[in-house]
Amino acid sequence: MEPEVEVNELPIPSVLASSLARRGISKLYRYQYEAFKKIKEGNDVVIISGTGTGKTEAFLLPVLSELLNCEDKLCIILYPTKALARDQYERIKIYVNDLGIDVEVYDGDTPEHVRRRIYEKPPSILITNPDMLHFALMYVSKFKEIVSHVGYVVLDDFHMYSGVLGVHVHYILRRLRRFCKNTQYISTSASIGNPEEFARQILNRSVLVIQGVTERKGRVIHLMIKPQRRSKIIEASELTRIFLEHDKKCLVFADSHRVVELIKKVLDNYGFESIVMVHRAGLRPEDRRRIEHDFKTGKLKALITTPTLEVGIDIGDVDIAIMATVPPSYIKYVQRSGRVGRKGQTSYVIQIIGNDPISSYYEKHPEEFYNRKPEPLYVEPMNRDIASAHILAMIRDRPVRIDELNNFEYSIIKELEHAQLVYKKGRYYILTDLGKKYVNSIKSIRGIGDMVKIVSGRDRVIGSRELPIAIKELHKGAIYLHGGEVYEVVNLDMNRRIAYVKKLPKHYKHITTALYEVKPIINQVINTDSHKAYVELKIRETVYGYVVRDYLSSETIQEVELEEPVSYEFVTKGIILKFPEITFSSIDIVDFLERAKAYHAVEHALIIASNIVIGSGMTDLGGVSYPTGHVVIYDTYPGGSGLSKLLLSRIGKALEIAYKLVKDCTCIDGCPKCIYSPYCGNNNKFLSRRNAIKVFEYTLRGIDKYFSEDLLELPNVQSYT
Numbered sequence: 001m002e003p004e005v006e007v008n009e010l011p012i013p014s015v016l017a018s019s020l021a022r023r024g025i026s027k028l029y030r031y032q033y034e035a036f037k038k039i040k041e042g043n044d045v046v047i048i049s050g051t052g053t054g055k056t057e058a059f060l061l062p063v064l065s066e067l068l069n070c071e072d073k074l075c076i077i078l079y080p081t082k083a084l085a086r087d088q089y090e091r092i093k094i095y096v097n098d099l100g101i102d103v104e105v106y107d108g109d110t111p112e113h114v115r116r117r118i119y120e121k122p123p124s125i126l127i128t129n130p131d132m133l134h135f136a137l138m139y140v141s142k143f144k145e146i147v148s149h150v151g152y153v154v155l156d157d158f159h160m161y162s163g164v165l166g167v168h169v170h171y172i173l174r175r176l177r178r179f180c181k182n183t184q185y186i187s188t189s190a191s192i193g194n195p196e197e198f199a200r201q202i203l204n205r206s207v208l209v210i211q212g213v214t215e216r217k218g219r220v221i222h223l224m225i226k227p228q229r230r231s232k233i234i235e236a237s238e239l240t241r242i243f244l245e246h247d248k249k250c251l252v253f254a255d256s257h258r259v260v261e262l263i264k265k266v267l268d269n270y271g272f273e274s275i276v277m278v279h280r281a282g283l284r285p286e287d288r289r290r291i292e293h294d295f296k297t298g299k300l301k302a303l304i305t306t307p308t309l310e311v312g313i314d315i316g317d318v319d320i321a322i323m324a325t326v327p328p329s330y331i332k333y334v335q336r337s338g339r340v341g342r343k344g345q346t347s348y349v350i351q352i353i354g355n356d357p358i359s360s361y362y363e364k365h366p367e368e369f370y371n372r373k374p375e376p377l378y379v380e381p382m383n384r385d386i387a388s389a390h391i392l393a394m395i396r397d398r399p400v401r402i403d404e405l406n407n408f409e410y411s412i413i414k415e416l417e418h419a420q421l422v423y424k425k426g427r428y429y430i431l432t433d434l435g436k437k438y439v440n441s442i443k444s445i446r447g448i449g450d451m452v453k454i455v456s457g458r459d460r461v462i463g464s465r466e467l468p469i470a471i472k473e474l475h476k477g478a479i480y481l482h483g484g485e486v487y488e489v490v491n492l493d494m495n496r497r498i499a500y501v502k503k504l505p506k507h508y509k510h511i512t513t514a515l516y517e518v519k520p521i522i523n524q525v526i527n528t529d530s531h532k533a534y535v536e537l538k539i540r541e542t543v544y545g546y547v548v549r550d551y552l553s554s555e556t557i558q559e560v561e562l563e564e565p566v567s568y569e570f571v572t573k574g575i576i577l578k579f580p581e582i583t584f585s586s587i588d589i590v591d592f593l594e595r596a597k598a599y600h601a602v603e604h605a606l607i608i609a610s611n612i613v614i615g616s617g618m619t620d621l622g623g624v625s626y627p628t629g630h631v632v633i634y635d636t637y638p639g640g641s642g643l644s645k646l647l648l649s650r651i652g653k654a655l656e657i658a659y660k661l662v663k664d665c666t667c668i669d670g671c672p673k674c675i676y677s678p679y680c681g682n683n684n685k686f687l688s689r690r691n692a693i694k695v696f697e698y699t700l701r702g703i704d705k706y707f708s709e710d711l712l713e714l715p716n717v718q719s720y721t
Contacts, residue, residue, distance in 0.1 A: 005033040011040075012061065013068045019098055025057075031212035032058045038208050040065070044185040046158065046195040049212020051338030055156070055188040056088070058212070060095060063152050063186075067101055067124045073151035077127045078169075080160035082107050082285075083292065084311050088156070089127050101125065107132045122146045130169050134445050137175050138396045150180040157311050158187040158195075159331055159377060161202055163620075163641045164386070166379035168445045170202050171390035175397055178404070191334045194376035201379050219346045220337065224353060224366060231552065232354040233259060236324035237266035239350060240302055244272060248319040249295075250302040251309060253336050255325045255617055257281070258511065260304045261481030262551055263324060268484060268506070272302070278483055280306040283463065287483075310335040317343045323351045326358050329615025330372040357608045357661050360673040364664060368612075375615035380573060380635075380642035387412050392421060392431065392439045399428040450568075450638075452497050454480070456487065462501075468541050468568045468636065469619065472514035474499035475543045475566050479512045492566060510557060515545040516681040518624040518721045520632050520714065523571060533576045533711055534648055537634055539622070542567040547683050559683070573641075574634030575648045577606075578711040580698045581629045584691060592627050598691030599625040600682070600720040604675045605658035605692060606633060606647075613654045614646045618679060621647070628715045629695075659696035662689050681721035 005028045007020055020026075028036075031047070032054055038045050039062035047058050063075050077092070079085040089105045096103050102123035104114065108131070118126070119142035126146075128136075136143040153173070155161070161169045177183070185203050192198055199207040227235040236252055240263070243250050254260045257280050267276045277291045277300055288308070294300040296315050303309065310332060321340045327333040333351075341347030351369075353359035362369040381387070391412050394400055405413060413429055416422045421435035431439065452470035454463045463482055465473055471492070473480060478489040480501060486508045487501035524536040544565040548557040579602060584594035603625040610616045610633075620643050623633045635641040647654060665674035670689040677684065 005030055010036055012065045015099060016064055016068060029054060029213055031210055035059065035210045036062045038210060039186060042184065044205055044207045045210050046199045046207050047188040047210045047212060048192060048195055050214040051190045052342055053213045056091065059154050059186045059188060060092065064099065064101065066151065068099065072149055074122060074146065074149045075125045075152040075154065076150055077125060077154040077156065079129055080157050081311060082129050085127050085129050092125065096125065103127065130172050131445055133176065134172050134393065138393055144179055147176060147179045150183050152184050152186060155187040158189040159192050160311060162377040163379065164637050165446065166202055167381055167383050167386045170379060170381050171387065173203060175390065175394050178398065190338060191331045191374035192377055193374040198377045201381065220341050220349060222349045224351045226353045226363060232324055232352045233262050233266065235352050236322050237263050239322055240267060241270050243320050244301055249317060250320040250322060251318055251339055252302065252304045252322045252324055254306065255328060257306055258481055259324060260306055261484065263304045264484045275301040277303055279303045280308055283483065307332065309339065319345065319347050321349045326353060326362065328611050328617040329375045331374050331615060355672045357674050358611055361612065361661055376646065378642040378646040380640045380645060382408055383639035384412065385639035388416060389442055392416065392435055395422060395429055395431050396439050399430050401427050450497060452499050454499050454501055456501050456503065468570060471541065471543050471566050471568050472516060475514060475546065476562060477512065477546060477560060479510055494566060509551055510548050511551045512546045512548055513678065514543045515547060515683055516541055516543040516721065518622060518681065518719065520624055520634065522714065528711065531578060531711065532648060532651060534645055535574060535576060536571060537574045538569065538571050539634060540567060540569045570638040572635045572638055574632055574644045576711060577631045579629040579631060579695050582694055582698060594688065594691055595627040596720060597686050597688035598695050599627065599629055599631055601662065601670065601675045601687045601689060601692035602695050603631045604677050604687065605661050606654055608661060609654045609658040610647050612657050613650050614643060616643045624719045624721050626715050626719050630714055655696065655700060659700060662692045662696065665689060686720050
């Protein structure tokens with residue numbers, strides 16, 4: 001699709017028209033023209049258009065037009081990361097250089113003299129990130145004066161605010177609106193399945209959706225490959241080796257930091273150690289920036305990355321994107337694919353599938369993989385942990401009047417009052433000294449949950465992991481991969497939240513997988529009907545041992561029992577389903593075991609299906625099953641991420657796909673292609689594909705008929721994860 005609307009059709013200031021002409025821009029896409037009109041009319045909008053199709057121009061032209069006509073208006077542009085904000089600053093600066101419009105970056109790295117300049121003479125455009133906005137509202141009085149003049153707030157890469165980060169952004173914008181009342185909101189994304197609903201959840205207001213174009217210039221060839229006699233890790237490594245030998249720049253994506261590190265380990269063995277690096281969360285920020293710079297300048301030829309490089313920072317020309325794991329959502333596939341061919345060259349996107357259940361599903365249904373629609377996104381504003389932190393921050397911004405709070409926020413503030421973090425003075429709530437101390441202790445909105453530091457050698461911090469996942473990856477005896485190095489955890493001090501590790505030889509070839517159990521307790525029923533419920537849960541996860549495996553063959557070497565099990569307790573949201581109680585044997589003890597295997601397999605299949613239905617990652621949801629037919633699926637992020645709620649809204653589709661997964665497999669009674677999970681706390685024991693088929697068939701013949709009334713009575717018997 002080519003641009004078709006003449007720029008001179010837009011009612012823009014002549015200086016802006018001349019600036020566009022000097023850049024050779026004489027035509028716009030139809031959607032850019034529509035976005036201009038709707039924004040100028042005063043509407044809040046969400047712009048949905050493909051990667052590299054001009055979303056920046058779509059929001060920037062109406063904003064610049066207004067800023068040229070109204071000098072006392074400001075625009076804040078929010079990017080999800082500091083790196084992306086600074087990257088886009090350079091691009092936006094090109095547009096405004098000859099317009100007399102100032103633009104500045106405002107983040108944790110902004111020098112003090114630049115900050116003073118921003119406070120004294122605010123720029124027309126301020127580029128920042130949610131983290132900086134959060135802290136500036138609390139601690140910088142001059143910043144609060146500036147934002148009273150904000151006319152526009154732009155949220156680029158809007159899809160990045162799904163899940164937990166989106167809950168933070170929901171509350172940060174809620175706090176911002178206390179200081180700027182007449183602000184328009186403009187959001188942009190390459191793909192969102194429910195843009196209007198998602199924007200309403202984040203912004204708490206209605207929006208218009210502007211639908212753009214889906215394709216950009218340049219030929220992109222998509223391939224799906226299934227290796228026959230080697231693992232996905234080896235296949236990804238071999239493909240990368242071939243492309244490197246042909247001087248092609250590669251990005252290799254995986255959704256697990258362990259898979260990323262293993263691919264790096266294999267490529268090091270091939271002799272590419274100096275031109276291949278890992279890029280993932282948990283690395284120090286300065287290391288990540290150096291890696292990005294070296295890749296962009298050509299010093300590095302391949303990056304093995306987790307989703308950290310999905311967002312559009314400029315890392316130069318990329319020829320090949322290799323997906324070593326199936327992305328958890330179509331949106332993520334689109335984002336990763338969008339990293340290649342940005343210079344217009346022919347490029348390739350290679351999806352590797354293996355013997356896991358999701359790969360097996362798409363092997364049988366490849367048309368579903370490539371014909372998918374963007375999944376809906378969701379946030380859970382009623383995450384009490386995050387809401388509590390931001391209500392305290394809101395009071396730190398400025399004392400809160402009672403009539404400013406909705407019912408949910410009022411219930412939170414009463415809890416904070418009971419905890420002696422706030423007190424009431426007249427019509428206002430104010431922080432106590434304890435409350436101020438607590439707010440000041442929050443160093444990052446992305447780490448309000450507990451973190452475990454990873455310490456090597458003489459107290460050198462090499463990274464961190466968030467709880468509860470940390471107890472499964474950093475228990476005593478665990479093998480931890482970091483930056484191409486191999487470490488063994490010698491001790492996990494849960495009181496100090498520190499994992500002490502020692503370096504092992506690079507050629508060390510074993511990995512570990514935690515064995516754990518989950519104990520859920522229902523705290524509160526949020527909503528329920530006859531066969532399913534959405535609830536608040538208290539979850540206690542306990543790691544009691546681990547399995548040692550060969551990292552290439554996955555062969556089990558041994559199972560080890562921890563002398564001292566390690567536990568972590570947190571509150572989250574989840575769903576409870578009660579499946580029909582089916583009799584598999586007339587002998588009680590045999591029947592009990594067969595039912596345990598049936599519902600454990602059902603739980604696995606449902607979590608796998610959730611990846612296909614709602615785009616959740618394999619570690620975003622946890623599960624536990626009981627021989628009674630009860631299955632609990634919960635958000636693994638403390639407080640809740642909203643994913644289990646989204647799964648509940650699509651449970652019918654999830655049941656159908658889970659049934660397909662188990663029915664279509666040709667194994668005897670369970671295998672890695674249907675119900676085995678690498679995250680199973682029972683090491684994939686006590687599972688039966690055949691029994692699960694029977695449960696799904698009963699269920700799908702009549703959900704209301706077969707689900708039981710004792711839905712909320714979780715039994716006090718052995719459970720399986």
